[in-house]
Amino acid sequence: QMKPEIQVFAKLEALTHAAATEFVQKAQQAIQARGRFTVVLSGGSTPKSLYALLATQLWRDQISWNQVHLFWGDERHVPPNDSSSNFRMAQEQLLFQVPIPQENVHRIKAENSDAQAVAAEYERDLKQFFQLGEHEFPRFDLVLLGMGANGHTASLFPGTAAVHEQTRLVVAPWVEELNSDRITLTPPVINNANTIIFFVTGVEKAATLKAVLEGQHQLDRLPAQIIHPAQGNVIWMVDQMAARLLSTA
Numbered sequence: 001q002m003k004p005e006i007q008v009f010a011k012l013e014a015l016t017h018a019a020a021t022e023f024v025q026k027a028q029q030a031i032q033a034r035g036r037f038t039v040v041l042s043g044g045s046t047p048k049s050l051y052a053l054l055a056t057q058l059w060r061d062q063i064s065w066n067q068v069h070l071f072w073g074d075e076r077h078v079p080p081n082d083s084s085s086n087f088r089m090a091q092e093q094l095l096f097q098v099p100i101p102q103e104n105v106h107r108i109k110a111e112n113s114d115a116q117a118v119a120a121e122y123e124r125d126l127k128q129f130f131q132l133g134e135h136e137f138p139r140f141d142l143v144l145l146g147m148g149a150n151g152h153t154a155s156l157f158p159g160t161a162a163v164h165e166q167t168r169l170v171v172a173p174w175v176e177e178l179n180s181d182r183i184t185l186t187p188p189v190i191n192n193a194n195t196i197i198f199f200v201t202g203v204e205k206a207a208t209l210k211a212v213l214e215g216q217h218q219l220d221r222l223p224a225q226i227i228h229p230a231q232g233n234v235i236w237m238v239d240q241m242a243a244r245l246l247s248t249a
C-alpha cells in the first residue's frame, strides 16, 4: 500500500483546477491503455465545482466522452429528478453539457421504493458491465469521494455494517442519523480502484481529517479510514481550512 498523497490548496478554485487536471489525465491514460475510462462520481458540494469546470469548453474538449463510463459511489433513496439526487446534480453540472452517450451513464436507479432491490440491481449492472466472475470486484480507473464531518465517505456511515462488508459490491444501509436508506458501493469495490481522490474542504472537517489521517485506527467511528486501495493510490485534495490541524501536510 502506498502512502496517501495530501495536496493542500489555498482556494477552492485551485483545488478544482488540480482535480480537473487529474481527471483529464486519468481519462486520457485509461482511454489510451484500455479504450475506456471508468469513473465513479460522488455527491456532495465540493465535486460540484469540478463537474462544472469539466463542463466548460476548454476542459470538455480534452476528453473523448464516448469512451467515458460514469458510475456513482452512492445515492440517496430518491428518484433521479429529486433535488437531493446525486445523479441529478451531476446531470445539471456536467452531463447536459458534454457529449456522453446515454448508455455510458450508469446511474443508481434509486426510484425503486425497495432500497435493497436498488442495490441488487446496481450490483448486477456492475457485474455485467465489468463481466465479473464470482468473488471479483470491478477495477475503476478513478473513484471520487467526499468525507463528512462525521467521518463518513460515500454512504459508509459510522456504526453501520456497510463499513465491514466484504463480499457485496453494493449495499443499502439504513442510516439512523439521516432516518433514511442510502445506496452505496462497498469498501472492497472502492479499494480495488486504480486511483481514489478525496475532496475535503472547510474548517468544520479539520478535526475529522486529522483523526482519519493521523489518528488511531477506529473504523466504526471513522469509516473514511477503511479506504486503502490494494493496488492503487489515494490523493487527498483539501483546502487550507480542512488541513489546518494536519502535521503531515
Ligand code: 6PG
Binding pocket: 042, 043, 044, 045, 046, 047, 073, 074, 075, 076, 086, 145, 146, 147, 148, 152, 153, 154, 155
Ligand atoms: C453524498 C456523498 C457523501 C459526500 C460527503 C461530503 O451523497 O452525500 O457522496 O459521501 O461526499 O457527505 O459531502 P460535502 O462535500 O458536501 O461536504
